Amino acid sequence: MKNNNFQAVKRILVIDDEKNMRHMLGVMLEKNGYQVTSASDGLQAIDLVRKETYDFVLCDVRMPEIDGLQFLVQAKNSLGSSTVIMMSAYGTVEMALEAMKAGAYDFISKPFKVDEVLLTLKKAEEREQLKAENRELKKIIKEKQEGTGFEPIVGESAEIKKTIQQAQKIAQYDASVLITGESGTGKELVAKGIHKSSSRGNMVFYAVNCGSIPGELLESELFGYVKGAFTGADRNKKGILELADGSTLFLDEIGELPLDMQVKLLRVLQEKEIHPLGAALPKKINVRILAATSRTLEEEVALGNFRQDLFYRLNVLTLHLPPLRERTDDIPHLCSHFLRKYNKKFGTSVQYPKGDVIKKMVAYHWPGNVRELENRVQRGVVFANGDDFAMESLQHGFFQEGNGSGIIIPYGELSLKKAQKILEKKIIDRALKKTGGNKSRAAHILEISYPSLLNKIKEYGI
Numbered sequence: 001m002k003n004n005n006f007q008a009v010k011r012i013l014v015i016d017d018e019k020n021m022r023h024m025l026g027v028m029l030e031k032n033g034y035q036v037t038s039a040s041d042g043l044q045a046i047d048l049v050r051k052e053t054y055d056f057v058l059c060d061v062r063m064p065e066i067d068g069l070q071f072l073v074q075a076k077n078s079l080g081s082s083t084v085i086m087m088s089a090y091g092t093v094e095m096a097l098e099a100m101k102a103g104a105y106d107f108i109s110k111p112f113k114v115d116e117v118l119l120t121l122k123k124a125e126e127r128e129q130l131k132a133e134n135r136e137l138k139k140i141i142k143e144k145q146e147g148t149g150f151e152p153i154v155g156e157s158a159e160i161k162k163t164i165q166q167a168q169k170i171a172q173y174d175a176s177v178l179i180t181g182e183s184g185t186g187k188e189l190v191a192k193g194i195h196k197s198s199s200r201g202n203m204v205f206y207a208v209n210c211g212s213i214p215g216e217l218l219e220s221e222l223f224g225y226v227k228g229a230f231t232g233a234d235r236n237k238k239g240i241l242e243l244a245d246g247s248t249l250f251l252d253e254i255g256e257l258p259l260d261m262q263v264k265l266l267r268v269l270q271e272k273e274i275h276p277l278g279a280a281l282p283k284k285i286n287v288r289i290l291a292a293t294s295r296t297l298e299e300e301v302a303l304g305n306f307r308q309d310l311f312y313r314l315n316v317l318t319l320h321l322p323p324l325r326e327r328t329d330d331i332p333h334l335c336s337h338f339l340r341k342y343n344k345k346f347g348t349s350v351q352y353p354k355g356d357v358i359k360k361m362v363a364y365h366w367p368g369n370v371r372e373l374e375n376r377v378q379r380g381v382v383f384a385n386g387d388d389f390a391m392e393s394l395q396h397g398f399f400q401e402g403n404g405s406g407i408i409i410p411y412g413e414l415s416l417k418k419a420q421k422i423l424e425k426k427i428i429d430r431a432l433k434k435t436g437g438n439k440s441r442a443a444h445i446l447e448i449s450y451p452s453l454l455n456k457i458k459e460y461g462i
């Protein structure tokens with residue numbers, strides 16, 4: 001584990017095979033306020049930079065075992081933002097220049113004066129400070145130009161504001177996220193926001209719906225394959241996990257992922273590596289997984305459809321998107337937003353729906369959530385009469401539940417048992433609709449136990 005703690009004192013690693021040189025540099029640098037660590041060869045230095053973070057590395061060019069250039073190449077991934085300065089003796093300047101091409105900041109020629117070393121370090125420090133300021137300014141400009149990534153999410157309700165606040169926090173941690181919520185509540189929109197406002201925000205956002213790819217294609221789509229892996233594999237193909245290397249992958253409907261794929265995904269999360277079909281060796285990748293589900297994964301775990309270990313892995317940072325019926329304050333804002341969107345798209349100027357329609361919309365249970373609202377507004381614009389919103393697009397289906405009980409007992413049925421079953425089936429149906437398929441909440445509304453609801457669902461084939 002790297003120690004990346006903030007340090008006010010600058011840390012420096014001196015790599016030189018000459019003991020006297022290490023000693024002289026150590027004394028001189030410590031006297032000037034640096035915290036010095038020494039390594040007598042490149043291999044030992046690689047080990048050190050893997051474990052610790054250094055602000056500067058002063059590295060001799062010519063050394064036994066591996067030379068300074070080889071050290072630079074082999075330690076590249078571990079050096080991070082360390083500034084490397086090469087020390088070259090007579091005859092190794094060429095190599096020092098090569099090292100600069102490979103990423104070293106500067107070189108100083110041996111023998112050098114103490115001031116020369118200090119001046120080079122000072123220059124490098126100033127450059128680092130300028131770079132950091134530049135990064136900060138770029139970030140501010142980017143945020144000003146593009147916003148934080150959550151602007152497309154419309155809503156003024158306390159619920160959605162809280163969700164966005166949580167999402168903004170979550171975005172800063174480079175960990176997997178599980179986003180739950182009924183279909184159409186905006187899980188993908190929030191995932192995009194998390195990606196955009198994260199450190200990976202400049203990269204392309206990748207998304208896959210696990211339920212929409214046939215099982216037999218899923219593995220090659222996600223993990224890729226090498227030429228000859230199976231009949232028809234006439235070239236290497238990168239999977240989406242590899243394409244998303246360095247970026248974010250949104251896995252929608254993760255609950256639909258077949259069990260064998262769940263094992264493979266767990267490996268991605270644990271080992272940070274993928275194994276393309278037919279490949280001899282695994283490949284290291286660095287992808288941030290944002291998974292979403294409209295199912296209750298705890299239930300899927302209990303039913304044996306979802307691996308518990310994968311669930312725990314994903315369930316570290318979670319975000320729940322409340323259904324639209326639980327944040328009805330958003331309805332008028334969303335309605336205006338979609339009206340503007342489709343007026344712009346179709347070049348129309350359809351007016352906001354008149355009358356007490358908003359009241360009715362607020363009372364409706366919105367099983368398809370924001371997506372349903374968007375579709376209804378779009379239809380209202382398309383079928384508008386002049387500038388008058390087509391009201392039937394909003395009203396259709398709104399009052400279905402109010403038209404009588406909707407429960408039909410066959411004429412002449414005298415068995416109380418059978419009538420009770422019909423009634424039970426209908427009420428369970430209704431409760432499941434009301435909770436968007438969430439069985440534990442449905443059981444609560446129905447005032448029966450969860451296992452009893454599962455039994456009835458099975459019995460009635462719901």
Ligand SMILES: Nc1ncnc2c1ncn2[C@@H]1O[C@H](COP(=O)(O)OP(=O)(O)OP(=O)(O)O)[C@@H](O)[C@H]1O
Nearest residue numbers: 152153154155182183184185186187188189370371
């Ligand atoms: N708060 C919101 N503001 C604006 N548009 C929204 C909002 N929430 C959802 N939408 C829109 O509604 C549609 C559905 O959203 P999205 O695809 O993000 O939902 P989802 O929860 O991922 O759905 P599913 O589970 O079915 O994939 C999209 O067109 C999205 O842009």
